[in-house]
Amino acid sequence: MSNPPPDDVEAELKPTATPGYNPGGSKSPEELAALDQEDESLARWKASLGIVPGTSATPAGPKLHVLTLELASSTLPSGKTISMDINNPQEMAAIKKNPIVIKEGVEYNVRMNFRVSGSIIPGVRYIQLVKRSGIKVDKFEKMLGSYGPRDEQYTVDFEPDDSPSGIIARTGTYNVVSRVVDDDGEIHANWEWQFKIGKEWA
Incomplete structure (x- = not known):
């Protein structure tokens, strides 16, 4: 999706560590299905991730494939989204040449669409680093949760x-590096994009 970011950006993209939290080793869906089978609420949660007795991982292993990142706002014309x-x-090159324009002073939210295959992916996080003229202006990190494989895509809406x-x-272009990583340190997606702030949506 893009070349690896330079070392200074790489350091800033590291997920925030939670003191005392140990994600532990990864387990196959079959191993997870066998744990605590008498706990009904846990069984329902595992079933929502596709973890049921007899489940086994595919040889390819866990994969999270980001499809689109969207910006949604009630102020967008006709309730459209920017995707x-x-x-x-070609689309990402076009955004680099003509950055996305976000209207100033409006409420919006980010939405990510993705698919998961192979096995359960624990502790999926979205990390976003924003710089302008080479200076860091924002870092955003959101824990999305754990996801199991399924045919349908997942859609996650971030907070407004x-x-x-x-x-x-409104001065200059904002350069963004986005990353999706899990508790095991696996980077599932890494891409760059650009936006500007304008008086109106463009």
């Missing part, structure tokens, strides 16, 4: 946020 297909090199406003916010 980027991070797997389309407000876009910045003012002449300073």
